[in-house]
Amino acid sequence: MKKKFQKYLPKIIGMQLNSQHLIQPQKAASKAFYLFCSPRRGRVKPEQEDFLNNAKAEVFNFQNKKIQTYRWPGSKKRILLVHGWESNTHRWEEFIKKLQKEDYDIFAFDAPAHGYSEGKIINVPLYASALQEMVNQITPSIIVGHSIGAMTTVFHQHQYNNNVEKLVLLGPPSELSSIMDDYQKILKLKPRVMKSLEDYFHQQLGYRFKEFSIAKFAKAIRQPGLIIHDEYDKIAPISASKAINNEWKNSKLIITEGAGHSLNNDSIHNNILNFINN
Known part of the structure; x- marks a missing residue:
């Protein structure tokens, strides 16, 4: 029933x-x-608590809402991870373990209305504003975004034009009209x-x-970018990443088969590491 x-x-x-x-x-x-704009899921589950609680860092105030941040310290460049819709920082657990082995200085935060962060709604411009607060605090060299986090990564750069060295997009949608x-x-x-x-x-x-097109926003980005998308993604069509790649002249597109929308496996992690290490 x-x-x-x-x-x-x-x-x-x-x-x-x-x-x-x-x-x-x-x-x-x-x-x-x-x-x-209202997610139904994405709050921290009991089985996710240990991993996240051990890395809790500062809480910052964003539009009168508390935003939870995380850090896994390292001696190499700072990497900022931006999760997707109805998710939270826990989605990066396996990738974070790989980054730790490389001794990167890893940061992440739960989006408004997700994880341990407060709020009831999320949209790309709102998420980008929260991302800018985080960027102002830590000045990352590399930003990695998944799904709406990938959309936000591009829109954020379009809006704020920060001095980030590299960007990585995983399974980004592109056209709000679609x-x-x-x-x-x-x-x-x-x-x-x-x-x-x-x-x-x-x-x-x-x-x-x-007017709200991630592909169009990506056209002005000058930083090197890596885009990874699965051929059979049922959430965001592969055509979105192809359009972004076509407009973003300094980007590389990797198309996977069978990784789904989550794009969360060793092969994908290795591709990201190769990109950020070179």
């Missing part, structure tokens, strides 16, 4: 938004926006609701759907 309810829940929510929009279009658009097409299909939202939602996005974040 629970599984059946969860299956139909998006349609029920969509029906409610479609109906509310007839009477209160602005309120319906606001609800659709905050629903889109993401919103999927959102519309999942909830079965009417075109009129999507129009109001796009207006609300523009009001809140300063971009219309088609």
Whole structure:
């Protein structure tokens, strides 16, 4: 019964938004926006606590929310890890162990509304602002981002143009317009609701759907970049990384098979290490 309810829940929510929009279009658009930005998972699980608690570092204040940071100290260059949607810093555990063997100085933080960090919503511009706070504190040489963390890594560089040496993107989506097409299909939202939602996005974040393109933002990046994406990624299409790679002239694209969206195995870790070591 629970599984059946969860299956139909998006349609029920969509029906409610479609109906509310007839009477209160602005309120319906606001609800659709905050629903889109609200993760359902990503908090720290009991089995993740030991690894994370042993590396807890400073907590910094970001828009009146506490953001948890982590550090695994080393003597080599500073690397900052930026996790994805409905995840937390624990996703980097195996990669961190490899970086420790190379004696890198490793930093990470839980995004707003994820892990041990406070907050209820997340979007790329918000995440990029939090990332900039972290960059200001530690001045990393290399940033590695996964999924929405990879989107944020590019958008952050587009916005702030920091003096980072290298960037690594794992499974990045690219076009907000495609993401919103999927959102519309999942909830079965009417075109009129999507129009109001796009207006609300523009009001809140300063971009219309088609304007928010990671591939376009990557065009101005001058640092060397490594992009890794799985051919059969079911979350973010491989076309996203191909478009980013095409616009980002100083980037290299590695396409895997069978690594999924998580892109979390020895071969991928070794490719990243080869890139940052050279």
